[in-house]
Amino acid sequence: MLASLALGSLQGKVPLLTRALTGDFNGHHAFMIVSMLRAIDEADNRISRLSEEIDRQL
16 A cells, blocks of 8 residues: 555556565554554645635635
């Protein structure tokens, strides 16, 4: 899932990213990933709300 979030020139490296992210993955890693994905979702939501407000103001 993380490799699929790659942007720009990293898109061509998804297989390498997938391989790099495969291996020893424990509870701490899961906690950190969930935290990061939540932060991304929250940022996306804030951007969406700001965009709506900008459209409304214009």
